[in-house]
Amino acid sequence: MSKLFPRAVGHRVVAGLNSAALTFAVFLRGADVRDDRGSDSTEKAFMTILAITLGTAVTVAAVAFVATKTALFK
Secondary structure (H helix, E strand, C coil): CCCHHHHHHHHHHHHHHHHHHHHHHHHHHHCCCCCHHHHHHHHHHHHHHHHHHHHHHHHHHHHHHHHHHHHCCC
């Protein structure tokens, strides 16, 4: 299992980075607003996307940290 652990963490990191990149691309695609009335909702959408991305990054980092600490006891 110890040989598979770094690969699994690597896959999670890559998946997190891919989801962040795709989320950002979707945000950029929808950022071309035709009128100014949607600016508040655009800001709310950006903050929601940012919160999800940061939450994913923190979760991946926490899982990797806990996994490395528990691997010390095996």
